[in-house]
Amino acid sequence: MELNGKVMVTGGAGYIGSHAVLALLDAGYEVVVIDNLVTGFAWAVDSRATLVEANVADDDAVRGAIRDHDVRAILHFAGSVVVPESVSDPLKYYRNNTAATRALLESAVSEGVPHFIFSSTAATYGTPAKVPVQEGDPTVPINPYGMSKLMTEAMLRDVAVAHPINYCALRYFNVAGADPQGRSGQSTIGATHLIKIAVEAATGKRDAVSVFGTDFDTADGTGVRDYIHVSDLAAAHVAALERLIENPDESLTLNCGYGRGFSVNEVLDAVDRVTNLTIQRRYEGRRAGDPAALIADNAAIFAALPWRPQYDDLDTIVRDALSWERGLAERAQP
Structure with a gap:
């Protein structure tokens, strides 16, 4: 089955959203981006897509864009993502x-958009009783960021029961890296993602990397996370969209x-290995709202979608992030 319309990507000028735009365009979809450009960048939106500068909570702007561009699916990335700030x-x-x-869901339902993909998070699990964590495990967020996403998942379930719309909520673990072709990457000022911070240090933008917590119940005392390459994550969104199109009664x-x-x-x-440098580490106390370990059980996504990771290698993730960071440094030169 085909979509018979365009895909709207909210937050498509941001880090993950811009990679999803690339993946959709590369797969042959037509894309319209909604972004207020508060944290995103217009230059990050591929020229094949249409950019509408607006807030996703602006009903008139969103509904107008849905009608004007014959939108039949929404991939929703817009939002705030810094865990300590949420506390x-x-x-x-x-x-x-x-x-x-x-507000975005109300616009989608009002305009008859049948498919919705939501950028959720592993923070919905809070501090899991076991790792790796499965989708059916308890969701007990320990910070407002995770709770804000879990509340949205609840809304999606209720809306899908009441209206002709299906959805896929993708719970991300730690997203890192950059487009291997160098078309997009993480450009956010003041980003809090570890690999982004580390490659900033490697390119001279920081003098050290803070390590928050050395007393977690992990092998070396520092927090453990499941890192996924942003291009693999973007590909998962395309696969999820195609699953929703083929199975309109399933979420x-x-x-x-x-x-x-x-x-x-x-x-x-x-x-250190990829750069052949020694990045200075500054050991500090734990941050509010950080669990010791978060690792995905990915059996369900492997069973539901034909998606398989293409960049499942930590050094590859770091190398792509570093390449993008070096490009940003050159862009900043007068």
């Missing part, structure tokens, strides 16, 4: 993530990860 400013996260998505919630965890120290070892 200090929870209302921002319930506004930008939960309330804004409620899914799936983990997106590789099923293997690396500690903070192991990641920094990889950066």
Whole structure:
């Protein structure tokens, strides 16, 4: 089956959204991006896509774009993503993530959009009782970021029962890397993602990398995460969309990860290895809202979708992130 219309990508000028735009365009879909450009960049949107500068909570702008571009599916990436900030400013996260998505869903239902893919998170699990974590395990977020996403998942379930729309909620683990062709990467100012910070240090933008917590119940005491290459994640969205199109009465919630965890120290070892440098590590106390370990059980996504990772290698992830970071450094030169 074909979509018979365009795909709207909210937050498509941001890090993950811009990679999803590339994956959709490369797969032959027509794409319209909605982004308010508060944290995204217009230049990050591929020229084959149409960019509409608007907030996803702006009903008139979103509904107008859906009608004008004959949108038949929405991939929703727009939102706020910094866990410690969500602890200090929870209302921002319930506004930008939960309330804004409620408005977007209302627009989608009003305009008859049949398919919706949601950028969810492993933070919905909180501190899991076991790892790797499965989709059916308890969801007990320990920070407002995770709760804001879990509340949206609940809305999606209820909306799909009441209206002719199906959805896939993809629970991301730790996203890193950059497009291997160098077309996009993480460009956010003040990013908090470990690999992004580490390659900034490798290119001289930082003098050290902070390691938050050395007393976790892990092999080396530092936090363990499941890192997924952003291009693999983008490909998972295309596969999920095609599953929704083929099965209009079905909705899914799936983990997106590789099923293997690396500690903070192991990641920094990889950066040292790839760059042939020694990045200075600054050991500090734990951050609020950080669990010891989060690793995906990815059996469900392998069973539901034909998706298989193409960049499942930590050094490859670091190498692509480093290449992009070096390009950003050149872009910043006068």
